[in-house]
Amino acid sequence: MPGNPAAVLTCFYHYIVDVIADFTQRNYFAKYTLPLANNYEKKTQLTHFMKGNKNENAVTVLKNQESYLMNSFAMANCIIEFDADKEIFIAGDLVSIRMIL
Numbered sequence: 001m002p003g004n005p006a007a008v009l010t011c012f013y014h015y016i017v018d019v020i021a022d023f024t025q026r027n028y029f030a031k032y033t034l035p036l037a038n039n040y041e042k043k044t045q046l047t048h049f050m051k052g053n054k055n056e057n058a059v060t061v062l063k064n065q066e067s068y069l070m071n072s073f074a075m076a077n078c079i080i081e082f083d084a085d086k087e088i089f090i091a092g093d094l095v096s097i098r099m100i101l
Helices: 005-024 071-075
Strands: 031-035 046-055 058-063 078-080 094-099
Touching: 005 031, 005 046, 005 071, 005 078, 046 071, 058 078
Parallel strands: none
Antiparallel strands: 031 094, 046 058, 046 078, 078 094
């Protein structure tokens, strides 16, 4: 696991929760595909996991995403997964999300 607090939580929700779910045969956090509410740009060849807020119709990427900052986790209700093969995501693009507590 990485050392920065937000990075640890992101890895926990993305990797460890799935292992626990397999062991217990339970699904703990729902997964959805929703349209993106705002634009997002990243480097290609890297998958990004960003804290977000899901509402009824879309998901918004939150500010303060740095791995040493925790305030975005306090406001987030989901983690957005941005595929490695794409660099530019525009509002309306479908993205995968995982709900968090």
